[in-house]
Amino acid sequence: MGDLFKALADHTRRTILDELCERDGQTLFEICSRLAMKHGLGSSRQAISQHLDVLESAGLVEARRQGRFKYHHVNTAPLAQIAERWPQREAR
Numbered sequence: 001m002g003d004l005f006k007a008l009a010d011h012t013r014r015t016i017l018d019e020l021c022e023r024d025g026q027t028l029f030e031i032c033s034r035l036a037m038k039h040g041l042g043s044s045r046q047a048i049s050q051h052l053d054v055l056e057s058a059g060l061v062e063a064r065r066q067g068r069f070k071y072h073h074v075n076t077a078p079l080a081q082i083a084e085r086w087p088q089r090e091a092r
Contacts (some may be wrong), residue, residue, distance in 0.1 A: 004058045007060055012043060012048075013051050013054060015039055016055065020073065020074040021074055024073050028052070029045075052072060058078060059075060059077065060078055061073065
C-alpha cells in the first residue's frame with residue numbers, strides 16, 4: 001500500500017489520473033499533449049513516462065500494447081482497498 005500512497009502524493013501523477021479518468025486509453029503522446037494544453041505542464045515525455053511507471057507499479061494504471069502504441073488505462077481497484085481499510089463509521 002506504500003506504493004499507492006507514494007503514487008498519489010505527486011501532483012503530476014494525480015493530474016495524469018484525472019486525465020485518464022476523463023478520457024481512458026491514451027498513449028504517452030496524448031497524455032503529454034493534454035497535460036501541456038490543459039494544465040500548462042511542460043514535463044518531458046521521459047518524465048511523464050516515469051510518472052506512468054510509478055502509477056503502474058502502484059496498480060493505478062494498466063498499459064496495453066497494440067502494434068507500436070501503448071495505451072494507458074486507469075484502474076481504481078487499489079483505491080477501493082484504501083476505503084475498505086478504514087471503513088466509515090456512523091456518527092454518534
